[in-house]
Amino acid sequence: MWDKTNFLNKYEVIIFKLLNDLLFLLMAFFLLLIIADGILPGIISNYYDPAIIIILILSDVLLISFLERKLNLKLIQKSNKKTVCSILFIFILLMANAFFHLNIWLNLFLTLASLLAGYFIYRVFLDE
Amino acid sequence: MIFDLTPEIIPDKNNQKKYLYARTILFVLALAFAFYAAFTIIFPTRYFSFSFLNPNSTANTITSPRDENGNAPDRGKIIANRNFLFDSTLLGNFSEAKIIFRLNKKSTEIEGEDVSVRRSYQAFLYPEEKPIGFKDGALLKNKENYYIVSDEKLRKFDTNILSSLGFNINAFEEVSADELKYNVPADDISNADNYPNGSLFKINQEYYLLMNENLTKFISEKAYLSQYSAEMAIEKSTDFLQKYSQNESEIGFADGSLVAYGESAFVVSDNKSFPIDSIETFEALGYSWADLITVGGDEASFYTKEQLLDLSGAHPNGTVFLISGQTDFGKKYIIKNGTKHLLPSEKIAASWSKTNPIAVSAESLATSSNCNFGKKWLLSKTYSCEASVDGLQNLLGKDYKFSVVFGEDIKVDSAELQFKKSYTLSNLKRFTANVIKNIKNNYVGQD
Numbered sequence: 001m002w003d004k005t006n007f008l009n010k011y012e013v014i015i016f017k018l019l020n021d022l023l024f025l026l027m028a029f030f031l032l033l034i035i036a037d038g039i040l041p042g043i044i045s046n047y048y049d050p051a052i053i054i055i056l057i058l059s060d061v062l063l064i065s066f067l068e069r070k071l072n073l074k075l076i077q078k079s080n081k082k083t084v085c086s087i088l089f090i091f092i093l094l095m096a097n098a099f100f101h102l103n104i105w106l107n108l109f110l111t112l113a114s115l116l117a118g119y120f121i122y123r124v125f126l127d128e
Numbered sequence: 129m130i131f132d133l134t135p136e137i138i139p140d141k142n143n144q145k146k147y148l149y150a151r152t153i154l155f156v157l158a159l160a161f162a163f164y165a166a167f168t169i170i171f172p173t174r175y176f177s178f179s180f181l182n183p184n185s186t187a188n189t190i191t192s193p194r195d196e197n198g199n200a201p202d203r204g205k206i207i208a209n210r211n212f213l214f215d216s217t218l219l220g221n222f223s224e225a226k227i228i229f230r231l232n233k234k235s236t237e238i239e240g241e242d243v244s245v246r247r248s249y250q251a252f253l254y255p256e257e258k259p260i261g262f263k264d265g266a267l268l269k270n271k272e273n274y275y276i277v278s279d280e281k282l283r284k285f286d287t288n289i290l291s292s293l294g295f296n297i298n299a300f301e302e303v304s305a306d307e308l309k310y311n312v313p314a315d316d317i318s319n320a321d322n323y324p325n326g327s328l329f330k331i332n333q334e335y336y337l338l339m340n341e342n343l344t345k346f347i348s349e350k351a352y353l354s355q356y357s358a359e360m361a362i363e364k365s366t367d368f369l370q371k372y373s374q375n376e377s378e379i380g381f382a383d384g385s386l387v388a389y390g391e392s393a394f395v396v397s398d399n400k401s402f403p404i405d406s407i408e409t410f411e412a413l414g415y416s417w418a419d420l421i422t423v424g425g426d427e428a429s430f431y432t433k434e435q436l437l438d439l440s441g442a443h444p445n446g447t448v449f450l451i452s453g454q455t456d457f458g459k460k461y462i463i464k465n466g467t468k469h470l471l472p473s474e475k476i477a478a479s480w481s482k483t484n485p486i487a488v489s490a491e492s493l494a495t496s497s498n499c500n501f502g503k504k505w506l507l508s509k510t511y512s513c514e515a516s517v518d519g520l521q522n523l524l525g526k527d528y529k530f531s532v533v534f535g536e537d538i539k540v541d542s543a544e545l546q547f548k549k550s551y552t553l554s555n556l557k558r559f560t561a562n563v564i565k566n567i568k569n570n571y572v573g574q575d
Contacts, residue, residue, distance in 0.1 A: 013139045014147045020133040021151055025158045040566055047169050076136050100571070 016067045023060045029053055031090070038094045091115075167551075170559045176216045176545040180204030190543060191215040191250075191440045191527075198466070204232065204540040213531045215250055216545050217440040219412055221521040221558065223550040227530060228512040229501065232539035238511050241501045243532045245515050248492030248525035249414065250442035251463045252449050259470040260462065261310030262303075263479040265326040265337065267360055269300035270308055277479075278326040281314035292320040293327075299359040307473045328352075330361040331368055337379055344375040347430045350421055354381040354482055380430050381421065382481060383446020384463075388420045389428040397444035401431035405438045412439055412526045414486035439526065443486065448477060450485035452524065460485055489523040501532075517547070 030053045033044050068075065095114050099107040139147050178190035180201060194200055196211040206212050227243050246253060262268060266277040274285045274295075290297065317324050327338040335352035336343040346352040352361070381387060383397040393410060394401040404410045410417075443449075443463055448471065451459045460477040461468040471477040477485070497520060499513035517528070530545075549555050 011143065011146070013137060014143055014150060017132075017134055017137060017139065017147055018150055018154060021131070021154055024131050024133055025154070029158075029162075040563060040570065043563070044165075044169065047172065048165065073137060075134065 012067060012071055016064065016071060016073070019060055019064050019067065023057065023064065026053060026057045026060060030057065034094060035090070038097050091118075170556060171549040171551055172220075173549070174218055174222070174547040176547075178214070178543045180540050180542060189216070190545060191217060193543065201540070206534055206538050206540060208534050208536045208538075211531050211533055213529065214543070215440070215530070216528050216547075217412075217526050218528060218547055219408070219439070219526060220562075221549070221555075222547040223516065223518045223521075223552070223555065224514055224548045225497075225517045225528065225530075226512055226514045226544075226546040226548065227499070227501075228510060228544040228546070229540050230542045230544075231509040231511065232541050233509060235509065235539040236536045237503075238501050238534060238538055239503055241532055241534055242498055243501065243513055243515060243530060244496045244498050245517060245520070246492060246496045246529045246531075247517070247520040247523045248488055248527060248529070249449070249486065250527045250529065251447060252443075252461070252468065252486075252488045252492065252525065253527070253529050254463065254466055254468045256461075257464075257467040257469050259310055259472045260464075260476070261307075261472075262476055263355075265328055265356055265360065266479045267295065267300045268303045268308065270303055270305055274300050275308070276317070276324055276326055277311050278314070278324040280311060282308055282311040283314050283324055284316045286316055286318040289317060289320050293323065294362040294364075296359045296362070299357065301475060303473075303475055307475060310472055310476065328356055328361040329364050329368065330358075331364045332366055335361055338372065339375075341372055342375040343369065343372045344377060344379050346379045348423075348427050350423065351379065351381045351427065354385050354421065355379075378430060380427075382483075384444065384448065384481060385421060385446075385483060386415055386419045387423045387428070389423050389425070393420060394428075394431070395437060395444055395447075396431055397446050399431060400434045400444075401428070402434050402437040402441070402444060405436040409437065409439050409441070413437075413441070413443065414488075414524070416484040419483040442527075446481065448481040448483075448485040449488045451490045452487040453489040453491050456490040459490070487524055489525070492523045492525060495519060495523065518550075 030050070033048070033050055033053065036043050037045050037050075067073075092111060092115065095111045096107060099110050102110070138144070176189040178188045178193055179185055180193070180203060182188075183200060191214065192200070193212070193214040195207060196213065201207075201212075225245055229238065231238065261280070261282075262277045264277050264280060268275040268277070268282075274290055274297075275282050276285070277283075285293075285295075323338050325339050329336045329338065329343070333349070335346040335349065335356075337346070338344075346355075380399060381396050385396050387394050387396055387401070393404045395404065395415075396402075404413070404415075445464055447463045449461045449463075449468070451457060451461075458474075460471040460474075462471055462477075462480055471480060497515040497517050499515035501511040501513045504510040504512060520528075528547075
C-alpha cells in the first residue's frame, strides 16, 4: 500500500529541487508576461490573470522555505552579477516603456525616481 | 545542470535518475502549457450566456433577447412564429459561432429550427423606414425659388419677401428638385410680419430657434454650430425678444454629437448624455476623435446623464451611418427611435449631422450565416448549432445579431454562445498582422 509519509520522506530532496525548478519556470512565465504586456497591454493579461502566476510563485516560495527548514538544508546565498544586471536592465526598459508617451526628460526623471525608490525599499528590507 | 537554482543540493545516487526524469517531465509540461497558452491567445474562444430564469443578473452577457416587437420573453417563454432576436458584442474576427439553448424540461422540441447570424452595428440592423428629407430650419434654393424647411415641410418664400424678413441670400443652399421632394410642400410664406417655424435668429451673440411662436435658445454657440451654419441665423436686436415669447427649455447639440467634458467623452441625443466607458468602446462604436467637441460645465449639465455606454451599447438617435463597402457606396442612414432612415442625398445628410458618419458595410444587411438546431444527445434538452461566421469577418461592426423563428411555443432556461477561431494559417497571419499594427499604433502613432 502507498505510504504518503514514507513517500515524502524518501523523495523530499527531489521534491525540494523540483519546487525550485518550478519557481524558475514560473518566474520565466511571469517575466515573459510583463514584457509582452508592457509592449502590448492586454495581449496576455486579457486571457491569463497575472495574479494567478503571482499566487503560484508565492505558494511555491512558501513550500520551498518550509522544506528548506524541514530538511535543514544549507543553501549558499550567491548573487550572479550577470543575472542581476540583465534583470535590472529589463526593469529599466519596462519602466521607461510605461512612461513612453511622456516627454523624454520627464520619462527619464520618472524612471530614475522609480529606480531610486525601488533601491531604497530594497535597502530597508535588507537592513531589517 | 542548466537552470538549476540549487546545484549544491545533490540527491543521493538512487534518486538522481528519478530527479532527472521528473525534471524533464516538468519542463516538457511547462513547454506544453506554453504552447497551449499561445494557442488560446492566438485562437481564442469567447463565451456569452443568458439565464432566462434570472434575466436581470449582471452575469448575463448576451444582449437583449427579445421578440420582433422588442418584448423580452417572460421567464424564457418564446412565442411560436415570431422572430426571436438576441445580440452579442465581440471585438476581433471569429470563424464559428456555436449557439446553445437549454430548454425547460416541459418545453417542446426545437430540432431543425434555423438560426441566422448577421454582423454590423446593432443600430444599423434596425428596420428601415421611409427616407427623410432636410432638417427643420434648412434654407434651400432651387433655380429662382427659395425655401425653408418648417415642421418637416417645404415652404416657399414669395418673391421679395426674403430681404424684408432679413434672411441672408448666401445662406440658402442650391439643391436639386429631386432632393426637395423628400419634404412635403406646404403653404408659401407671404407674410412679412411673421417668421415661419424653423427660423433661426442671432440676438446678443446668442442663437434662437422659432417654433410655434416661441423662441428657444441654444445652450451655446458651439451647440448651434453643431446643427446649423452661422449665416443661417438672422441678426436681430434685443427688442425682437419682445415680439415672441421665450421658451424655458433650451436646445443642445445635434443628436448623435460627441462631446468631451473633463476626462470623459459623451454621446448626446434627445437631451440625454451617454458617457462612453472606455477608449476601446469609443473606437469599437466607430467614432472619430476629430468629432469630439470640448464643452464647459454649463453645456454638460444641460443633459440628463444616462447609464454608461459600454461595448454592448447601441448608437443613439441622430447617429448617421455611411455605407463604405462596394455595394451602395456613399449611402447614408440616420437612426431615429429604433428605425433607420435613408438620407437620400449628401446635402440632406449634411443638414442632419456635421460629424463624420459611422462606416458600415451594406453587405451586413444581405449577408447572413445559418445553422440548424440539433439535439446534444437523445434524451437531452440541450440543443445547439454551429454557424460559420468566417464569411462575416470583413464586415464592419462590433455586434452579431441572431434571429430564429420557432414553429411552436418553447420555454428556454438558458442560452449560451461560443465564438471560436479556427486553427488556420490565415487566422494566425491575421493575429500577427493585428499585433504588429497595434505595436505600431502604440509606438509610432495611428495608421
